[in-house]
Amino acid sequence: MFISQAFAQTAPAAAPGGTESSLLTLLPLVLMFVVLYFIMIRPQMKKQKEHKAMVDALAKGDEVVIAGGVLGRVTKLGDTYLGVEVADNVELQVQRVSVIQVLPKGTFK
Numbered sequence: 359m360f361i362s363q364a365f366a367q368t369a370p371a372a373a374p375g376g377t378e379s380s381l382l383t384l385l386p387l388v389l390m391f392v393v394l395y396f397i398m399i400r401p402q403m404k405k406q407k408e409h410k411a412m413v414d415a416l417a418k419g420d421e422v423v424i425a426g427g428v429l430g431r432v433t434k435l436g437d438t439y440l441g442v443e444v445a446d447n448v449e450l451q452v453q454r455v456s457v458i459q460v461l462p463k464g465t466f467k
Contacts (some may be wrong), residue, residue: 416440421461424445426450429466 362415395465420432424442433449434441442450 361426409455412460413457416454416457416460421463421466422457423461424450425456425458429461431466 416432416435418432418435421429422432422442423429428442428444428450430442430444430450432440433443434451436454438454439451440454442452444450
């Protein structure tokens with residue numbers, strides 16, 4: 359019963375101006391990409407740029423927080439690695455990109 363009715367139906371007539379309807383079907387996809395760009399991609403790129411500028415501006419004596427929450431003072435600078443003093447006579451060698459935050463002077467004692 360249902361099969362015969364399905365075959366009996368005719369295809370809907372094509373809308374005049376077929377390019378307009380195809381553009382309207384792509385419009386939600388384009389809008390979703392634009393929203394995704396402004397909500398996720400652009401802020402992430404801005405954050406990466408700020409982090410790179412902070413890491414490039416590191417100097418000896420800066421007090422920093424490295425990945426894992428360890429506080430220390432920068433003692434040696436290299437192209438890709440830093441020497442960070444975390445206690446008296448205890449120095450860690452870490453990658454520059456592992457620095458999360460630069461603290462105000464006097465925070466780490």
